[in-house]
Amino acid sequence: MSNNPFFTVDKISKSFGGLQALKELSFHVNKGEIYSVIGPNGAGKSTLFNCINGIYKPDTGSVKIQGQEITGLRPDQVAAHKISRTFQNIELFSNMTTMDNILLGRHMHMKTGVFSASAMLWKNSFSAKDETEHRRKVDEIIDFLDLQASRNKLVSQLPYGIQKIAELGRALATEPELLLLDEPAAGLTNEEREDLIFWIRDIRDELGITIILIEHNIQMVSEISDRIIAINFGKKLVEGTVQEVTNNPDVVRAYLGAD
Amino acid sequence: MMDFSEIVTLIVRSVETGSIYALVGLAMGIIYKASEVPNFAQGEMATFSTFIAFMVLTVHGAPFYVAFVVSLLFAYILGIAFEFLCVRRAKNPTILSMIILTIGLQMVLYGLSGWVFGTEQRAFRLPFSQFETVEIGGVVISHLGLATIIASFVLMCLIYWFLEHTKTGLAMRASQQNSMAARINGISSNRVVNLSFGISSIVGAIAAMLFAPIITLSPDLMWDPLLKGFAAAVLGGFASLPGIVFGGYILALIENLFGLWFSLEYKSVVAMGIIVLVLYIKPSGLFSKHYQRKV
Structure with a gap:
C-alpha cells in the first residue's frame, strides 16, 4: 500500500507575487485515513486545498489521486x-433551499440534461426515475446529517452552524472518495462540534471516504486524526501520528505555543 | 381625461413595444448574470442575425420558418463563438475591459454588416402584417403586434422553464449565484458562460426580427432598442430576469404616457432619463436585491 498511496502531493509550490505560500510541500494520504493539516494562520493550509481542487494552479509539483495526475x-x-x-x-447557493443545494451536489451524476423537466409531466419516464433517485439520495444525506428541519428553508436563513453542515451535505452528495474539509468546526458550538466529530468518523467508517482536514481546534484534531502534518510558512514542519506531532518541539513552538 | 378604451389601447401598445425592450433587456441580462458584463454588442449581433434571415428569405427565396431557424442557428453560433474566441481570451479581465471588448465587437459587427449587406434601408417582412388588424375586446391591434406579444411571452416562458426545470438551467442558476461552489460541484463555469452567450444571442435575434418589420432593416436597426433594452434592464434590475421584463413594459408605458402628455418628439429621451434617475435612486434596479459578494 505504501508503494502506491491513494493520494499524493509531491513538491508543490505556489507563490503570489513575492509571497511564497507553499514551498515544495509533499505528503501522501492512504485510503480511508483521516489526515489533518495544522499550522498557524497564513501557513498555507487553505492555499494547499485550493491547489488540490484546482482553484489555484500550483507553480510546480504534482498532485495525484489513485495514480492519476x-x-x-x-x-x-x-x-x-x-x-x-x-x-x-x-460557499453555498444562498438563494436556494438546503434540499436544492445538496441536489446540486448530484449534478455530475444526473444523466438527463435538458429534458429532465419532463419528469414533471410523465411520472414514469426515464428522467422521472432518475430525478426521484437523486432526491432519494439527497434525503438520505439530510437524514444522515440531521438536517430534516432545514430541508426546505433557504440556506441564507439558517444559523451559521447548520449552514456548515449543509455544505458538508452537498460535498457528500457528489459521492466523493476524497473529502477536503477546511476548518469545519470553526464557529460551531461545543455541541455542534461533538456532532461533527461523530459525523466525520461515520463518513469515513460507513461511507469509506478518505478525509483531509484543516482544523485549528487541536483537541478535535487529536481526537479523530490518524495522522497529522504540521506546516508553517508553506513548508512541512513535521508529519506523523497524533503523539509524534503534538509532542514535537517545533510544532509546540510554532503552533501550540502561540495559543 | 382618457376614457377606458383609450387607456386599454395605451396599455396594449405599451406591452407591444415593451415586449421588444424586454427581450433585448433579457438578452443582456442573461449574459450579465453569467459573467457580470453588460454586452453592448448585443444589438449588432441581433442585427447581423436578422440580415442572415433576410438573405435566406430574399436571395434564396426560402419560406419564413426556414429563414427563422437558420437565423437563430447563426445567432447561437455567433454568440458562442464571440465568447469562445474573444471574451474567454481576455487576460486578467476586469469588468471595464470586458465592456470595452463588447463595444469593440459592436463596432466590428456594425462595420461588417454595412460592408457585407449594404447600408441601405431594406424592407424586412414577417408573415404577420403590420397593417392588417384584429379587434379583441374593443382594442385594435395589428397582426404583427399580436405576434410580437405572443412570441415574446412564449419565449419568456421557455427561458423560465429552462432555468427552473432543466439540469443545465439549474447549473446556470447555481453558477450565477456562486461560481466557486458551482465549479467544485462539477459545473464548468466556462460552459455556463458560453451557453449564456449563445442563448442571449438567440433572444436578441428574435427581438430584432420582431422589430425589423416596424422600421426597416439596416445596420442601425438595433441602436434604439438596445438603448431601451438597457434602460429596461437598469430599471428592473440587471440581476433579476423577471425584473428586466417588467422594466421593459414599464419603460414602454412611461414612454407612451410621456409622448401623450408632453412631447412625442422627445420620447426617446425618457429612456436616458430613466437610466440616470435609477442610478441615482436605486442602482440595483426596482426588482432586484443587491448582492454583496463576500471576498
Whole structure:
C-alpha cells in the first residue's frame, strides 16, 4: 500500500507575487485515513486545498489521486475525479433551499440534461426515475446529517452552524472518495462540534471516504486524526501520528505555543 | 381625461413595444448574470442575425420558418463563438475591459454588416402584417403586434422553464449565484458562460426580427432598442430576469404616457432619463436585491 498511496502531493509550490505560500510541500494520504493539516494562520493550509481542487494552479509539483495526475485541472474536472470539499467561509447557493443545494451536489451524476423537466409531466419516464433517485439520495444525506428541519428553508436563513453542515451535505452528495474539509468546526458550538466529530468518523467508517482536514481546534484534531502534518510558512514542519506531532518541539513552538 | 378604451389601447401598445425592450433587456441580462458584463454588442449581433434571415428569405427565396431557424442557428453560433474566441481570451479581465471588448465587437459587427449587406434601408417582412388588424375586446391591434406579444411571452416562458426545470438551467442558476461552489460541484463555469452567450444571442435575434418589420432593416436597426433594452434592464434590475421584463413594459408605458402628455418628439429621451434617475435612486434596479459578494 505504501508503494502506491491513494493520494499524493509531491513538491508543490505556489507563490503570489513575492509571497511564497507553499514551498515544495509533499505528503501522501492512504485510503480511508483521516489526515489533518495544522499550522498557524497564513501557513498555507487553505492555499494547499485550493491547489488540490484546482482553484489555484500550483507553480510546480504534482498532485495525484489513485495514480492519476490532477495537477492544474479546473475545479470541475477535479470534481470529476471524486474529490469534494467545503470552504472555510461557507460557499453555498444562498438563494436556494438546503434540499436544492445538496441536489446540486448530484449534478455530475444526473444523466438527463435538458429534458429532465419532463419528469414533471410523465411520472414514469426515464428522467422521472432518475430525478426521484437523486432526491432519494439527497434525503438520505439530510437524514444522515440531521438536517430534516432545514430541508426546505433557504440556506441564507439558517444559523451559521447548520449552514456548515449543509455544505458538508452537498460535498457528500457528489459521492466523493476524497473529502477536503477546511476548518469545519470553526464557529460551531461545543455541541455542534461533538456532532461533527461523530459525523466525520461515520463518513469515513460507513461511507469509506478518505478525509483531509484543516482544523485549528487541536483537541478535535487529536481526537479523530490518524495522522497529522504540521506546516508553517508553506513548508512541512513535521508529519506523523497524533503523539509524534503534538509532542514535537517545533510544532509546540510554532503552533501550540502561540495559543 | 382618457376614457377606458383609450387607456386599454395605451396599455396594449405599451406591452407591444415593451415586449421588444424586454427581450433585448433579457438578452443582456442573461449574459450579465453569467459573467457580470453588460454586452453592448448585443444589438449588432441581433442585427447581423436578422440580415442572415433576410438573405435566406430574399436571395434564396426560402419560406419564413426556414429563414427563422437558420437565423437563430447563426445567432447561437455567433454568440458562442464571440465568447469562445474573444471574451474567454481576455487576460486578467476586469469588468471595464470586458465592456470595452463588447463595444469593440459592436463596432466590428456594425462595420461588417454595412460592408457585407449594404447600408441601405431594406424592407424586412414577417408573415404577420403590420397593417392588417384584429379587434379583441374593443382594442385594435395589428397582426404583427399580436405576434410580437405572443412570441415574446412564449419565449419568456421557455427561458423560465429552462432555468427552473432543466439540469443545465439549474447549473446556470447555481453558477450565477456562486461560481466557486458551482465549479467544485462539477459545473464548468466556462460552459455556463458560453451557453449564456449563445442563448442571449438567440433572444436578441428574435427581438430584432420582431422589430425589423416596424422600421426597416439596416445596420442601425438595433441602436434604439438596445438603448431601451438597457434602460429596461437598469430599471428592473440587471440581476433579476423577471425584473428586466417588467422594466421593459414599464419603460414602454412611461414612454407612451410621456409622448401623450408632453412631447412625442422627445420620447426617446425618457429612456436616458430613466437610466440616470435609477442610478441615482436605486442602482440595483426596482426588482432586484443587491448582492454583496463576500471576498
